[in-house]
Amino acid sequence: MKQIVLSAFFLVLLGLTAFSQDVESPAPQGFDLLREDIEHGKIDTIVYASETVGTNRKALVYTPPGFSKNKHYPVLYLLHGIGGDEKEWFNHGVPHIIFDNLYAEGKLKPMIVVLPNGRAMKDDRATGNIMAPDKVQAFATFEQDLLNDLIPFVEKTYPVKKDREHRAIAGLSMGGGQSLNFGLGNLDKFAWVGGFSSAPNTKAPEELVPDPAKTKEQLKLLWMSCGDQDNLIRFSKRTSDYLVANQVPHIYQVIPDGHHDFKVWKDNLYHFAQLLFTPAGMPE
Ligand code: FER
Numbered sequence: 001m002k003q004i005v006l007s008a009f010f011l012v013l014l015g016l017t018a019f020s021q022d023v024e025s026p027a028p029q030g031f032d033l034l035r036e037d038i039e040h041g042k043i044d045t046i047v048y049a050s051e052t053v054g055t056n057r058k059a060l061v062y063t064p065p066g067f068s069k070n071k072h073y074p075v076l077y078l079l080h081g082i083g084g085d086e087k088e089w090f091n092h093g094v095p096h097i098i099f100d101n102l103y104a105e106g107k108l109k110p111m112i113v114v115l116p117n118g119r120a121m122k123d124d125r126a127t128g129n130i131m132a133p134d135k136v137q138a139f140a141t142f143e144q145d146l147l148n149d150l151i152p153f154v155e156k157t158y159p160v161k162k163d164r165e166h167r168a169i170a171g172l173s174m175g176g177g178q179s180l181n182f183g184l185g186n187l188d189k190f191a192w193v194g195g196f197s198s199a200p201n202t203k204a205p206e207e208l209v210p211d212p213a214k215t216k217e218q219l220k221l222l223w224m225s226c227g228d229q230d231n232l233i234r235f236s237k238r239t240s241d242y243l244v245a246n247q248v249p250h251i252y253q254v255i256p257d258g259h260h261d262f263k264v265w266k267d268n269l270y271h272f273a274q275l276l277f278t279p280a281g282m283p284e
Contacts, residue, residue: 027270034097038104039065043096048153052145053120059086059150060115061158062096065103067110072161074111074277075154076192077146078269079118079171079178082139082199083126086117092262093172098270109277111168112158118175120145139174139201143182147189165220168276170194172265173232177201180224180239184208187218192276194223195236196268197260202235205242212246221281222250225268227258 041064050057064073078095080088089095095113102108117124121138129135155162169190171179176198183193185208195202202208209215215222222243226236233254240252253271258264275281 050149062113074166076168079175081173118142164191168192172196173199191220194272197226216248225253227255227264230260
């Protein structure tokens with residue numbers, strides 16, 4: 001009897017790990033350091049008219065090394081946190097350097113990365129009380145700005161693939177919550193979703209994934225990660241627990257000794273990006 005109970009226990013464990021998998025090793029040394037001996041992508045600042053906000057809004061756009069107007073690229077929308085703006089990732093997370101280095105090693109699918117400002121309000125700077133209710137609300141309003149203003153602008157300005165399977169959304173903290181909310185809430189628009197250290201703006205799991213079978217069928221990749229020292233880990237954990245219970249494959253990475261900082265987010269980006277737009281996306 002004892003043996004049966006034990007085997008049942010291990011079977012359940014096995015079943016659980018199939019639906020939420022830890023991704024090992026930290027990024028290799030130097031992954032985020034500028035290399036002079038390789039080709040570099042390019043960063044543009046774009047300005048788009050937002051009907052949602054009623055202003056002209058800024059975003060940064062990274063085009064990869066070897067970028068050509070004659071090719072068509074998938075797009076990653078990469079979102080910042082509550083204290084940031086469109087330059088936060090660029091200044092502190094150096095996605096352009098991480099991506100240049102990955103391209104030099106042939107480890108990344110060519111893609112365009114858009115770094116928006118996710119605080120969709122007239123004054124969208126991270127000044128004053130960044131926790132003020134109207135500023136927090138602006139992170140939710142960004143869903144309309146993104147879908148109706150920014151994505152159409154990017155699609156008419158850059159040579160990009162326009163279907164859901166070639167559009168990804170990921171972000172850190174408030175941007176992680178936005179990515180889970182907007183990505184899982186608009187599966188007709190996004191097939192690749194990543195939430196890094198997602199914040200309390202993350203919707204409840206039942207609201208994020210009301211129809212697990214449909215989410216499972218449509219998603220190419222759902223990635224969640226958080227440091228084990230981060231107070232916000234409960235928002236990632238409760239989502240992963242629900243997905244495990246409802247058999248929606250996803251990656252859930254808990255970073256040992258990980259805090260709420262760019263050390264974690266750069267590492268997350270390094271690993272997440274390499275899965276994008278590849279068949280390796282979703283664990284079986
Ligand atoms: C909160 C704690 C953290 C919150 C937001 C955050 C809106 C966001 C942190 C970040 O983006 O780094 O209670 O409420």
